[in-house]
Amino acid sequence: MQPELGFMKNEEHNYTIPLAGLPFGHTDYQYVIDDNFFAEREYSEVKNGVVNLHLDVEKMETMFVLTLKFEGKVLLQCDRCGDDYEQKIGDSAEIYLKYGAEKGDEDEDVIIITKNDSEFDLSDLIYEYITLSLPIHRTHEKESQCNQEALEKLKGYQQSESDTMAANDNPVWKEMMKNLKDKLDN
Ligand SMILES: [Zn+2]
Numbered sequence: 598m599q600p601e602l603g604f605m606k607n608e609e610h611n612y613t614i615p616l617a618g619l620p621f622g623h624t625d626y627q628y629v630i631d632d633n634f635f636a637e638r639e640y641s642e643v644k645n646g647v648v649n650l651h652l653d654v655e656k657m658e659t660m661f662v663l664t665l666k667f668e669g670k671v672l673l674q675c676d677r678c679g680d681d682y683e684q685k686i687g688d689s690a691e692i693y694l695k696y697g698a699e700k701g702d703e704d705e706d707v708i709i710i711t712k713n714d715s716e717f718d719l720s721d722l723i724y725e726y727i728t729l730s731l732p733i734h735r736t737h738e739k740e741s742q743c744n745q746e747a748l749e750k751l752k753g754y755q756q757s758e759s760d761t762m763a764a765n766d767n768p769v770w771k772e773m774m775k776n777l778k779d780k781l782d783n
Pocket residue numbers: 675676677678679680682736737742743744
């Protein structure tokens with residue numbers, strides 16, 4: 598377990614910006630987010646993926662402007678058939694790291710930092726933005742790409758459910774239930 602822990606710490610460290618050490622102006626970072634990143638997050642819906650992330654950090658006197666752009670593919674579970682499928686994702690975001698708390702800075706894209714923060718770990722933010730970019734409806738693009746066997750089984754299950762419902766409405770069945778209930782009551 599020891600070497601694995603060391604590896605995880607390294608991975609985390611990769612997404613840390615050295616605020617104090619950065620020169621003023623723009624600094625570019627390029628990351629490739631892979632399975633390890635998602636594996637570190639126990640409750641992540643995404644277990645596998647490859648996402649290219651470009652980060653531009655603009656350091657100014659009073660704040661840092663972070664521009665995130667990412668694009669990639671993640672594996673998600675299809676809502677229709679239950680198999681994994683490849684989902685293309687991509688988005689961009691601007692985040693402001695500002696020194697000191699000011700009124701009107703409650704904007705969700707503004708994060709307040711202090712002069713004592715010499716670095717900033719971006720990994721949680723990256724994870725958050727990737728999660729936000731996932732579609733609400735998660736299915737194979739076309740139904741023909743779905744696991745047909747699973748779809749058939751699902752259809753069969755739904756059919757037997759509606760059969761049971763129909764049986765409950767059946768007058769013969771209702772009469773039998775009534776008789777049984779009367780017997781039990783007496
Ligand atoms: Zn599917």
